[in-house]
Amino acid sequence: MNAPEPPSDALPAQEVSLDVLREKYARGDERTIEDVQRRIARALAALEPAPQRADHERRFLWAQQQGFVPAGRIASSAGLGLSATLINCFVQPVGDSISGASFGLPGIYTALSEAAETMRRGGGVGYDFSAIRPLDSKVAGTASRASGPVSYMEVFDASCRTVESAGARRGAQMGVLHIDHPDIERFIAAKDTGRLTNFNISVGVSDAFMRAVEADEAFALVHAAEPGDETLAAGGRRREDGLWVYRTVRARELWERIMVSTYDHAEPGVLFVDRMNAENNLWYAEELRATNPCGEQPLPPYGCCDLGSLNLTAFVHDAFTPEAHLDFERMRDVATTAVRMLDLVLDATQWPLPQQAAEARAKRRIGLGFLGLGSALAMLGLRYDADEGRAVAARIASALRDAAYAASIELAREKGAFPLFDADNYLRGQFIERLPQPLRDGIRAHGIRNSHLLSIAPTGTISLAFADNASNGIEPPYSWTYQRRKRTADGGTRSYEVADHAWRLYRQQHGDAALPPSFVTALEMRALDHLRMVEAVQPFIDTAISKTVNVPEDYPYDDFRDLYLEAWRAGLKGLATYRPNAVLGSVLSTTPVASPAMTAAAPPSPDDDPLRKRFEHRPLGELESSTSKIEYSTQEGRKTVYLTVSFLRAEGIWEGRQVTVERPFEFFMPANQRTGGHQWITASMRLLSMVARAGGPIARALADMREVVWEKGPVRCGHIVREDGVRVPVYHDSEVAAIAFMLQRMLIRRGFLDQQGNQVPVGELARRFERRTQDGAPDPQLQPGEAPAEPLPIMNGAKCPECGALALRKVDGCSRCESCHYVGECG
Template sequence: MNAIDGLAGGLAPQEVSLDVLREKYAHGSERSIGDVRRRVAHALAALEPESVRAEHEARFVRAQQQGFVPAGRINAAAGRQLRATLINCFVQPVGDAITGSDDGLPGIYTALAEAAETLRRGGGVGYDFSAIRPHGSKVHGTASQASGPVSYMEVFDASCRTVESAGARRGAQMGVLRVDHPDIERFIAAKDGGALTNFNISVGVTDAFMRAVENDAGFELVHRAEPGDELLAAGSHRREDGLWVYRTVRARMLWESIMLSTYDHAEPGVLFIDRMNLENNLWYCERLAATNPCGEQPLPAYGCCDLGSLNLTAFVDAPFTPDARLDFERLREVATVAVRMLDLVLDATEWPLAQQKLEAHQKRRIGLGFLGLGSALVMLGLRYDSEAGRAMAARIAEELRDSAYAASIDLAREKGAFPLFDADQYLRGQFVARLPQALRDAIREHGIRNSHLLSIAPTGTISLAFADNASNGIEPPYAWTYLRKKRTADGGTRSYEVADHAWRLYRQAGNDMEELPPSFVTALEMRALDHLRMVQAVQPFIDTAISKTVNVPEDYPYDDFRGLYLEAWRAGLKGLATYRPNTVLGSVLSIAPRPDAQSNTVPAADPEQPVALPDDDPLRKRFERRPLGELESVTSKIEYSTQEGRKSAYLTVSFLRTEGVWEGRPVAIERPFEFFMPANQRTGGHQWITASMRLLSMVARAGGPIARALADMRDVVWEKGPVRCGHLLREDGVAVPVYHDSEVAAIAFMLQRILIRRGFLDEQGNQAPVPQLARAFAARSGMGADVGKPAPQPAAVANTEDALPALSSTNGAKCPECGARALRKVDGCTRCASCHYVGECG
């Protein structure tokens, strides 16, 4: 580094780097990287004995100049006399009780309050919700049935959205559910309709489940809570170990539902929890069930992530030349100082909860990793997706491991080992057993200061602010130049053109930018398997985990995608996350337009172009639409009875006519566009009525899943008792009254009836297929009967939504899960088009 505020190679800071630095990390009179580094060094050195404080402060500044980048919370808050934590992420335990505690775990609302305090102080939170009893299980205290973990996740999601993190940092959460939990299918689909926006979600997968997948065997979904009477009547039973078996599923079909959701929505992620525990240094005194929000730290209850990274580009000498090399001696020196700094962070931080402080001080976990691997390999002339690139990454990780463990042993000699250290047990750990014998001997003799030392985290904003946009963590560069969208204070967005650090250095050296060397390879220019192989090469040297996203192109074959996860498990990885771009997920990063590369051009939005519908909308598969004509409205008077008496209201649904192309043929349909219900002023205005109608209207105007939104509303329960509203015809023609769990549910039912009569929904409230909508619209508008008639479909249909017939409820068998007559044979298996239940196959 040239100077305290300089960048490698004498590069001037990029505009986005300065903006991110000053917005997130520099405060008061601080204007440069150097100002932040000095503040952090001074704050941590203040915890050393006064006689050596100045010496350590100078070492801490120098280590940051040479390539150590503390995590974002440390750079943002150290030395600022704030009550914000310096720790990035935590795991919050959640029990099954409403309040108090359950089997040593805090009850749901106790955990909610603790998590809110952690989020408020600036920490992200991970949770394992598996202790919460399943939907439909007994709640003996109130003689009722449980609503299940997904419903409580919505409460945690709302809390996170409401509580502003310290420094205006958006709260981050990770929700985990074990694959053997009876609500696992609900969990997998929990985000499909746009819910849980403040959560990443991952399934905790066991080795037993993966073996069942390989063997195409049955797999039991179990819980310690007793099932409800209906579930018992359906066959739920208790095992000898005391757990209740709710039902047995075909493991491959459950795995398929995880894979399909991940392929379409990039979630849920997969955590191989048995591998996490097998490799845990503290296997003898803790159990891992969840991770922090980005997945690089499997943590026990109240565990924390104390993170920092080495910027690998700062250790490359003579880049882009035959003499390019990585200075391992300097890397070892900086890593040694970084371990000391991170250990001090545990004493310098404000802890949101006393339990977190105790947990951290008992084990003194830290997570030193690296950033800029992709950029550094380019500077060394090595392709990220080559054997040579993986070998270099593995050597870096091994050198980092040995240096960090040696430094922690030295700290133990000086300050003492972590309190829960047990030499015999610790040295029996599977990861520790792979350490060089000299380190193992030193651990037995002197102990070790920190139970865990290594973690490779995502480093997005600190890479921008402190490393000139060196590549993120272990990742390869996303693109050499790209546009980055950034939220502004007024709620808008601003786009910056950002360049990769290695690309800038190469350009500054006067090289030909039209003919980049082979080492310049980006994330989407390599095979997905090569992303996986990089994690496989590095993971043996990392004692916790690695945050790595396997990028796959939009047209990546599904069978190959599914194979990635099986390969990850067989390779002994601790988890896997993938990203396949699509219209639902969008992107924070967009490749900048380049006149010489048509494939990289980002066209401007054209209001005259058809509007893309969400991937989970049955209209989307082959139908693009544009508005046509005026709105047509339908108003219906409804009457319903509650314990407060009889009520009446008017519901209005406005429809928008649209036209498009289906299977290459022009069609016209209509969709709901606006929902309206006047609030009853005599009962206080019913703000929930206005809010519900506005939200439904927003979903409709965005082309979202109306059927799913109304189904969710019908699940809303209140404490005032049942609501009688509407009638349904039995098969014998007798009209029977319908009872609902709340006024919201009753109104959703009546809205469904309006849409069913209009032909937009079928009798079960499911989305009608496009051909049926086109025929209904043609009949109403007096157009020919053949308008919109689709081409004949093949017998075998790959997508269940394409397989939905254009008729009513009598076309399907009754679903054992939800009761809808929507159970049909698809791809050799019985599937419910209403709740996505999968039954027998073959």
């Protein structure tokens, strides 16, 4: 075993790294990175033969100290005796029947139960929903019509949201529908109205479809289920292969719908399923139709991704000098040990389902990758978007591939090959045929322990906790520094700087000197340069790469629309993009004002818009959110919480004239504030949000909440100001009533309720909105002694579990809050 090599330039730990380590990974009395690393090493070495355990434990600790970073589930749970899984993500099958099984696939509600159990144990889940019959197709057994896959995805979405609330890890799902499914347009537009907030979605695209796009040909949408009578009357027919043709579309027009939606909403992503299967090492034993939630692992039904990464910045010597270089020999040594550790994880983990355990034992898939590529290239003096940077990245991936495959061959000699190994078929795989001949000879002679070995995953939180915020996975840094805001124990906030590892090291060495040209961020390069990096690395990765092509908000659509076509031509397995814009990431997206780029999108159904119950309208712009800090006292002591109300502006015709009104659209109170009643908090806010979105009586709902009584005595919260200016404290019969009172005050100040908490008529709402939006106009609902509210920031992302702001977006495979800069667990 090589002795640990101390870094030439030690950097003190960033506060963000310590925060994330202690919040997500350190357990019990663990306080440092080494504490967690020792636990992982000890847990995995315990599975080795007794005489060798001590040596393996030392070796496993050494590998982590040298730059191997196991994935988040391993770091958070290994060696703790929990029933949680050590596996980040799975793919679960979904059939067409309601229960039971069909064509070897579990029924929808069986699959729902299996997915819930998987997420309860900490795993994210991907699904292919293509087996579910299309909307309005015949259901012979009940003489009824089908509701289609998108409706059932909403059931899975709700289940994920419910399971998520029971644990600290946010649920993650990937929903896939294949391009020839008759409901594909509905799927493409599924997230436009703010639904499916717990899903990433991707379209599974075939080579045949892409060739039809290139040739501008017709493309058939087909399914095994018989269409309804209307579809049959419109020309639906059964083909010779037994599939029903529902209708024919222009391939290029369908592709344009995907591109428009991706440009506007960053979804759906695209999976090139034929390329995934052609490059699959187990092409002879399985079919791949879906991926895990972040897309770095195409997996069969019940397949899993057992992940870990090498921190490339740990292998850079003489950074920022002409002698800067990467220590490939030490990297290969660490990779060898990392393969052994990940193979042991498959035996150490608790499996949520027996089918997952059987699948893993039969194939022993692992996914070793790297993190910190963008930071490491900057340290080497190479630009991420230059040929030289791509050449080094390809050399890294090639060295990692060869070391990993050599290690797995040696493991096969020691412990045996994976059970489904078939030498002749395995060696005929397209990826395996590209291996150096000595590795192919070794596989022929000894077999191989793991069917797949390589994957490049998003690594946001483990990069923060264990790699001094080296860049995420294969990504370039999104920015070199940013400010993170964090809540304090007393309910306030504080800010501190978060910096990229390469930036910190350069500042340590060179002070305030200008950054050299190698410091290039994601938005400072062409979109095509992002794609070219994946193209350079993918030939050496046997599964896939989670990569987001980041483009600025003003990136031209005409340039954007060809990215995915170019990715297919380059032989990639999939792609995702991110373009910041006014509607991206919004949990409650409204339909934006039409633009040329959006004209191909399907119009929303009137039934999707509950505000039509009030008056005809069209939504305007973004949601605005108002957040208030609330302090109140109970017998249990003083408490501080935050309440957020999001408002929707709508324009329409009322009593013969065009008006604009504003009404509440969602209520939110972070449930992790631990007020002692976080379950009722979550339930109450969700119910109020449902009432708001349905155009229901918010005033009555809040009045009913104020009638709730508990046995713990009065709650003091807020005050009213008498006509003589005296502030009188207000007492409530319960904590629920106190929260309702404060929500009422927020809506009164906003002008939605009158002083008594009653609903303001639509005509008056329009007049108040007009007055309030005029420059210098006083707020008509201010009480005596109250100060005008500060300008309200516009927040239009998902809800942040840290600060509650509607500013959580998916960037580079990880959830990041643009308000407090919280980073959620990736993958």
